[in-house]
Amino acid sequence: MHGLMMNMPLMISALLKHADQNHGDAEIVSRTVEGGIHRYTYRAAHQRCRRLANALRALGVQPGERVATLAWNGYRHFEIYFAVSGMGAVMHTINPRLFPEQLVYIVNHAEDSYVFFDLTFLPLVEALADKSPKVKGWVAMTDREHMPQSKVKLLCYEELLAAQSDDYEWPVFDENTASSLCYTSGTTGNPKGVLYSHRSTILHAYGAALPDALNMSARDCVLPVVPMFHVNAWSIPYSGALTGCKIVFPGPQLDGKSVYELFEQEKVSLSAGVPTVWMGLLAHMKQNGLRFSTLKRTVIGGSACPPAMIRSFQDEYGVQVLHAWGMTEMSPLGTVTTFKLKHDGMSKAEREALQYKQGRVIFGVEMKIVDDGGKDLPWDGTAFGNLMVRGPWITSGYFKAEGGNPLKDGWFPTGDVATIDADGYMQITDRSKDVIKSGGEWISSIDLENLAVAHPAVQEAAVIGVRHPKWDERPLLIVVKKKDAQVTKEELLKFYEGKIAKWWMPDDVAFVDSLPHTATGKLLKTKLREDFLNYKLPSA
C-alpha cells in the first residue's frame, strides 16, 4: 500500500524557484573575469536563467543533451548550472586544469553540443575547437563589448540572453533524469564521467546544508573557493538556493590577497576549499598581520587537511575548521568532522586529534571498511581496510558504462584505505593501490611519508611497496632531499624508530632528485612503481 502524499519529483529548478520566492532579494556577488564586481539577487538570477533556458531551446538543445562549461565560479556559471539542468539537459562541468589531450577526450566522449567558457579559457577553446567536431557552438560568457577576436566562431552569452524573453515554465519530469556530468581524473586510463540526477542533487543539497555538514542558513554569506568546475562546488550553488544564503563567487583570482579582500568586503561567514588555497590565504594573512572580521567556519577537503592548518585557523584566527571528505563519485560529500554532545568537556588536544580525521557520515551515506576478501572490519579506529560507500547520491556506474560495473555487492569502492572509530569518525590512511601488503598485513604508505617529511633534511617523500620473495611486498622510502641538506639512509630509518611498529620499517631508502606528479599535483605512484619495479631490496 502506498502512502497518500503528493507525487512531487525532486527537481533542481525547484531550488531556484524557492530562492526567488522566499529569498528574492538575497545577493549573489561575483568577482568577474572581465574585472570588477557584479552583484544581483536570486530573483534576477532566476529571471536570467529563464532567458537562458529559452536561448538553449532556441539553439535546439534537447533533453538529455550535454552542455559544457569551462568556467570559474561566477554568476553566469551559476545560471548555466540551473538553466541547463532545469530544462532537462545535462550540465557538464569541465575541469580546465586537466591536460589538453584529456580535455579533447572529455568533450568528445560527452558529446557536448555547446561549450560555455570564461574568457580566460579562450586559448583552451582554440586548441579544442578543431578536435571537437560534435560541438555546435562555443559561447563566450561575456557581453558584446568584451567579445574577443578568435579564429573560432564564437557566440556571445549576453546576446543570447538579450534575444530571449524571461517567460519560461520549468518542466517537471522524472527525478531520476540526468542533471549534470563531471569527469574524474584518475591517475590511470581516461577520465570517467559521473552522471548525477535531479534526485541525487536535491538529496545531497539537503544533506550538505544540515547543521552537522556545512551548516548553511539564510543568515550565512558563503564563498565557495572550491571550483564549480569540480564536483558541483561541494553543493554550495544548490544548498545556497535551498537555504537562501548570500553567495559570493571569487572568479579567477584565488590568491590569498584576493580571497581575503572578498571575505572582508562581502562579510563572508562560511567558505570552502582545498588545503592549497588556504595555505596561500594563511600566508598572506600572516605576512600582513590581518584578521578575519566575519569568517566563522571553513570547510577543508579535497585532500587531507594538515594539522597545522587546523590549528592556525582555529587558534590564531578563531575560525572553525570543518574537515570533510568526499569524491566526484559521491556528489561529493561523504563525511564531515563535527563534534557530538559527548565531546563536551574534551580537552583542546583531544578535539584537535578528532579533527585530523575526515569525519562522520551525513545521513544518506553509508560506509564500511573491508579486507581484500570483502570481510567487514571492526570500527575500532585501528583496523584499516578498503573504504566502501553507498547511498542515493553515490554513483552506480560511469557514463556510457566506461570501466564496467564499479560496484562490489552494491557498494562503491572508494579506492581509499581508512580506519573508522567506534563513534563513526573515519580517517583515510592510504589509497588502496598504495597500501603496502606485507605478509598478509597492511602498511600505510601515507603514515610513513608523513613521518619522513617531518625530518628536517627531507623535502618530499614517497613510500611504495616493492616485491619481496618472502613478504610479497616490503616498503621502500624514496626521498628528495632539501637543497644542500645531507642525510643518510641509516639516519632516516633511525628517525622512524619508536614512531612505528617494527615490521613497518622501510627495508631501504632511495634518494632521487624529484618525484613524479599528476596534473593536479598529486604524487604519481604508478610511475614510481614502474621506475622501481625491479628494485632489489637488501633483504630480498
Place this chain on the structure above:
Amino acid sequence: MHGLMMNMPLMISALLKHADQNHGDAEIVSRTVEGGIHRYTYRAAHQRCRRLANALRALGVQPGERVATLAWNGYRHFEIYFAVSGMGAVMHTINPRLFPEQLVYIVNHAEDSYVFFDLTFLPLVEALADKSPKVKGWVAMTDREHMPQSKVKLLCYEELLAAQSDDYEWPVFDENTASSLCYTSGTTGNPKGVLYSHRSTILHAYGAALPDALNMSARDCVLPVVPMFHVNAWSIPYSGALTGCKIVFPGPQLDGKSVYELFEQEKVSLSAGVPTVWMGLLAHMKQNGLRFSTLKRTVIGGSACPPAMIRSFQDEYGVQVLHAWGMTEMSPLGTVTTFKLKHDGMSKAEREALQYKQGRVIFGVEMKIVDDGGKDLPWDGTAFGNLMVRGPWITSGYFKAEGGNPLKDGWFPTGDVATIDADGYMQITDRSKDVIKSGGEWISSIDLENLAVAHPAVQEAAVIGVRHPKWDERPLLIVVKKKDAQVTKEELLKFYEGKIAKWWMPDDVAFVDSLPHTATGKLLKTKLREDFLNYKLPSA
C-alpha cells in the same frame, strides 16, 4: 536519460541503522508511565526494534497492516515507530484526547490489528475493546510485573520482546510505501486519516533538521513535549535518529514542574510544544524564581504563539523562540520563523514583530494565497487569502479516499487564511470558514477576537459572520464577561475605535455565559454559527 546514481529507496529503517552505527552510544532517556527514568542508547533501541519486528512477524502482522498506539512520549513508543514502519506495516498513532466515539470510529476505520497502549490508557482500551471487533490484540506497553488486571485479554510488551531474537534484517521496498497514519480531528464530520510514506517521512526529516527549521545536530539534547500521538512529534523521533542527538521523552507528566526538572536534569538544549504547555512551564518558573541552565531554543506551534510568550522566553530566560506552523496533512512542518542575513541590525521590536508571524517555508514546501476564485494574491504582508500548499510531504488525499479529492489544481487548501510578506514570512489571520465576507471584502475574526480579549472585562470572545441583506455577512462579537465584571456593548465597540478599519466594526455584541469548544479546546464556531443563525443585526 537517467542519471547513474544508486537506486536506494528512502527507508525509515535507514534512520535507525544510521543512528546505531554512527551514534550508537547517544542516549534516549524516558520518564516512564510506571515511574522513574529509563535510559538507554540508539544501539540498544535498534536491538529492541529488531526484536519487536520479529514479535510483530510472529503475531502475523503483514506489510500494509495497521498497528496502533495509544501512548505517551517514551522509548517503547519510539521502538514501535521504527519497528512497525521498518517492517513495512503502518504505524497508526491515535490521539487519546479525542472523544470516545471518535476513538471507536478511528480504530475501526483504520482496521487496526493490534493496539499498543501505555497503562494510563487502560480505561480507554476497556471502553474500546468491545466496539473494535477487528483488533486481534491489545498490548500493554510494560513488563510482567506491572501488568494490570483487566476484563480485556492483554498481551505484555516486554514478554513479546523477550520471546524473540534480535536477528532481523530490515526489508528494503518502494519508498512510496505507506509508513504511518494519523487522523485529523476536524471540527465537522468524522476524523480523516493522513497516510505518510517512507519517502515523505525521510524528506521531512531532512527538512526539519535544517539550520533554518529545528536546527538539530549531534550536539543537541532534544525534549519533544509535542506528543508522539500527534503528527509524528514534529519529526523529532526521525530527525533525532538522522542527527544522532540525545532525545528525552517526558512521558505523561507535562506539567511545568515535571518538564522543568527534566530540562535541568538531562541538560536539554532544544524543546518543542504547543503554547498551552509553555504557559504552564513559564508560570512554574516565575512562581519559583527558576532559570534554565541549558535550554537554548524552543519550537512553538500547534496554534499561534502569543507575543507575550515569545518575549518571556527570549527576554526573561534567554531562550530563542522558533515560531512554527504546520498541519497533520503536512507531516507536519511547513514554516518556521528564523531570521535572514538582511535582518542583522534590526531593532528588538522589529525582530519580535517578525516572530509573531508563523515564518517562512522549509525547502520542500511551496505555498501561495488565493482569493475565493483561485486567483493568486500578492506577497505584500497585507493581502490575505486562502493558504494553499504543496510538496512531497503534503497529503494528496485521505485514507480510504474519505472526503474525496481535497486538492485544488494540485494544491492542498489548508483551511487557513493568511498573509505572506515580500520576504516569504507567512502569518495566519483566520480560518477560511471563519473569515467574515462583507461586501466582497474579508474581515479577520481572529484579529477582532484578539482585540476584544484585551479589554479588562472580557473573559473570552468569538466573532462570527451573521447574514446581512446588503453586505452578505457582518461581524457579530460574542462575549463571555469576566466574573463580576460589567461592560456594555457601547463600551466594547468604543474599545475597537482607532484599532481597526471602520468597516471592520462589529455590527452588534451578544453576551453569553460560555462558548462551545472542541475536545482539544478550540472554539467551536460551527456551533456558534448554528446558535446565531437567525440572529437579527440592528443594521439589517
